[in-house]
Amino acid sequence: MYQAAERMSQRFRSSVSELDRNKDLDMHDLTSQDHWHEPTGLTSKAGLGTFKKPPMPYDVFMDEQDIPIVRGVGVSRVQDLPLKPWKRVGEKGTFIQLWGTEGLWGMHVVEVPGGGALNVERHLYEEQYLVVEGRGSAEVWTDGKVHMFEWQKGSLFAIPLNAYHRIVNASSSPALLLGGTSAPNVMNLLGNESFVFNNDFVFKDRFDGREDYFKPADEIASDPVRGLAMRRTNLVPDVLRYDLPLDNRRSPGYRRIEPHMASNRFYMWIGEHETGRYAKAHKHGSAAVLICLKGKGYTYTWPSELGTHPFSEGKADQVYRVDYEPVGMVSAAPMSGDWFHQHFGIGRQPLRMSAWFGPNNARGRRPGRPGEKEKDLGAIDIRDGGNAIPYDEEDPLIRKEFEETQRREGAVSRMEDWLYVTPKEGEARPMTEFVGM
Ligand SMILES: [Fe+2]
Numbered sequence: 519m520y521q522a523a524e525r526m527s528q529r530f531r532s533s534v535s536e537l538d539r540n541k542d543l544d545m546h547d548l549t550s551q552d553h554w555h556e557p558t559g560l561t562s563k564a565g566l567g568t569f570k571k572p573p574m575p576y577d578v579f580m581d582e583q584d585i586p587i588v589r590g591v592g593v594s595r596v597q598d599l600p601l602k603p604w605k606r607v608g609e610k611g612t613f614i615q616l617w618g619t620e621g622l623w624g625m626h627v628v629e630v631p632g633g634g635a636l637n638v639e640r641h642l643y644e645e646q647y648l649v650v651e652g653r654g655s656a657e658v659w660t661d662g663k664v665h666m667f668e669w670q671k672g673s674l675f676a677i678p679l680n681a682y683h684r685i686v687n688a689s690s691s692p693a694l695l696l697g698g699t700s701a702p703n704v705m706n707l708l709g710n711e712s713f714v715f716n717n718d719f720v721f722k723d724r725f726d727g728r729e730d731y732f733k734p735a736d737e738i739a740s741d742p743v744r745g746l747a748m749r750r751t752n753l754v755p756d757v758l759r760y761d762l763p764l765d766n767r768r769s770p771g772y773r774r775i776e777p778h779m780a781s782n783r784f785y786m787w788i789g790e791h792e793t794g795r796y797a798k799a800h801k802h803g804s805a806a807v808l809i810c811l812k813g814k815g816y817t818y819t820w821p822s823e824l825g826t827h828p829f830s831e832g833k834a835d836q837v838y839r840v841d842y843e844p845v846g847m848v849s850a851a852p853m854s855g856d857w858f859h860q861h862f863g864i865g866r867q868p869l870r871m872s873a874w875f876g877p878n879n880a881r882g883r884r885p886g887r888p889g890e891k892e893k894d895l896g897a898i899d900i901r902d903g904g905n906a907i908p909y910d911e912e913d914p915l916i917r918k919e920f921e922e923t924q925r926r927e928g929a930v931s932r933m934e935d936w937l938y939v940t941p942k943e944g945e946a947r948p949m950t951e952f953v954g955m
Contacts, residue, residue, distance in 0.1 A: 574621060575709040576702035586612040591819065592840030592848035596627050596650060596696055604628065608637035616849035618804030623784070623876020624701045625807070629694050630654060630687040638684045642714045643701040644782045644877065646676040647685075648757065648809065650845045652693025657684045660720045660727065667732040667753055672811070674754040674872070675732070676779035678725035680717060696809070696845060698874045700784055724781045738763060741776050743882050744894055745954030746787075748776040754788075757811050757872060762790055766949050767897040768797045768861075770937065783877030790870040794932030796862040796920055799826075800896040800906040804855035805879035807847050812870035814843040818916075819852060819859040826858070826900075826907050829915040858907065862920055866929045894952070902950065909933070910940045 557563055573581070580587050585602040593599065593614060601610035611628040619625075630636060630652070653670040659682050669675060677683045687693045704714055725731065732753045741748040747763045754760055754777055762773035771792035776785075788811070791797060801822045808817065820828050820837040828837050840848040850873070851857040863869020878884060882892055898904020900911065909917070917933055924931045941947040 574702070574706045575711075576621070576624065576705040579701075579705055579711060580613050580615070583611075583613070585610075588612060588614045589617065591617055591838045591852050592817070592842065592846065594840070594842050594846045596845050596847070597694060599627060601627065601629055606637070607639075609634060614847075616807055616847070617852035618849045618855055619807060619876070621702050621706055622805045622879050623703065623874070624699045625874075626697045626699070627694060628685075628697060629692055630685055631692050632687060632690040634687050636685040638682055639715065640680050640682045640717075641701070642680055642708075642717050642719075643699050643704040644676070644679055644780070644784045645697055645699045645701075646674065646779060646782070646784060646786070646874075648696045648698075648845070648872070649673040650694040650696055652687060652691060653689055654685065654687040654693050657686065658682070658725070658732070660725055662727050665727075665732055669753075670756070672756040672758040674757050674777065674779075676752055676782055676784075678752075678780045679721045679782075680719060681721075681725050698784065698786075698876070700877045703877060736761075738775070740954065741778070745952075746776060747774065748778050750778045752780050757788055758870070760788060762788060765789065767894075768800075769795045770949060771795060772797070785875040785877070785880040785883055786872060788870070788872045790868050791861070791863045792932065793863065793866060793868045794924060794930050796933065797860055798899075798906045798909065799858045799860035799912060799916075800904075801856055801858045802851055802881050802896055802905060803879075804849070804851045804853070804857075805875045806850040806873050807875075808850055808861065809847045809872045809874065810842040810844050810869070811872055812844060813863045813867035814841075814865055815861060815863040815869045816841045817848040817850070817859060817861045819848070819850060819857050821853070822856050822858055824858075826911060827913040829913045860907075860912075860916065862923075864920075864923050864929065865927045897952075899950070909937045 555564065583604060583606060585604045586600055588599060599612050601612050604611040607628055609629055609631065611626055614625040614627065628636065649669050649671050651671055655666055655668050656675065658665045658677060685695065705711065708714060734753050734755055735749060735751040738747050738749060747765065762775050765772050765774035768789065769791050772789060774787055774789040776787045817840050818837050824833050824836055825831065828834060838852065842848060850859040861869065861871070881896060882894070893904065895905040897906065899906050899908040901908065920933065921931045
């Protein structure tokens with residue numbers, strides 16, 4: 519062992535003298551992979567101490583596709599992103615991997631030119647598409663009949679796991695689609711692209727081939743975890759005109775539904791804030807990306823250790839802001855997560871958003887001890903043990919700026935004074951009781 523250590527230290531010394539010869543280079547850029555230092559004595563320990571995150575198999579896959587990879591807190595409009603020819607898919611595309619979502623789920627944009635089609639593919643990851651622009655059709659099949667359905671701007675549909683599919687644009691103008699996938703999850707686990715794209719297994723539990731598989735379903739049910747409104751449907755023809763039942767959890771008058779699609783683990787919802795009313799701030803882990811479908815607005819997101827008053831306390835420089843319109847997006851809790859975030863719809867239209875979480879990431883859907891009691895923390899105020907900042911406890915500069923913005927937009931604020939009244943002990947308070955119990 520000591521001889522080994524001596525050899526190592528000799529190599530280390532020669533590395534250092536090499537470093538001396540070229541002071542511009544960092545030692546570990548010269549010698550990173552080919553040597554190991556054993557600690558001598560008890561004052562030192564093994565390892566580099568600091569290191570760079572290695573690329574995961576999905577990062578390598580994205581790189582190899584040779585199309586842009588957009589990383590950041592958000593995107594104002596996906597229509598403005600540069601696209602590059604994407605050989606595997608047959609048309610142009612870009613990846614989007616917002617901060618905090620790495621490894622949790624993936625996103626891409628793909629353009630289908632007028633009269634064009636994407637290559638046929640199948641894969642062992644889940645995939646759903648939101649149509650940003652254009653119209654066309656999709657063909658889906660496993661070993662039998664080809665199922666066909668039409669899509670248009672605002673359509674949302676899911677491709678059943680490992681089913682063959684082909685996206686066709688029969689119109690003369692280009693179409694733009696935003697895809698969400700569990701490709702990072704599957705690739706980072708298996709690390710074998712060929713297995714993911716060339717697997718014969720037919721998931722009959724996901725796609726039974728029934729005639730009306732892609733017929734939109736309208737029945738509202740209670741989701742099996744949190745008792746929120748859901749629809750089991752594999753196609754939403756138009757998210758812009760989709761009927762949303764009242765929810766009230768994020769703002770007064772807030773409406774929301776969870777489409778459960780293609781038996782996916784991929785979790786999502788569609789919600790809408792009334793014109794002139796903004797969401798309460800709340801905090802949770804990373805994964806959620808909010809996608810602006812209708813209206814326009816902005817989101818603030820800040821690490822929870824900054825507290826509830828980052829603007830009044832001079833910490834505004836540590837708060838991220840993303841402005842968006844359809845179809846823009848923001849990572850609600852970027853970086854390591856547990857960030858407060860707050861969404862503001864501005865102007866004269868309501869703010870309609872869809873939030874995508876990937877598989878098994880949303881609060882309440884993370885693995886844990888089955889049967890363990892969980893609380894819907896994001897829908898419970900901080901003073902009641904939850905993670906939401908009630909309006910009367912938020913930074914006053916937030917309301918001030920919102921009201922000024924609405925004035926500038928020629929629109930009204932409906933954030934009435936009663937929303938900011940601190941409740942007295944034992945008093946009935948708005949938006950605190952759950953009806954599903
Ligand atoms: Fe959230």
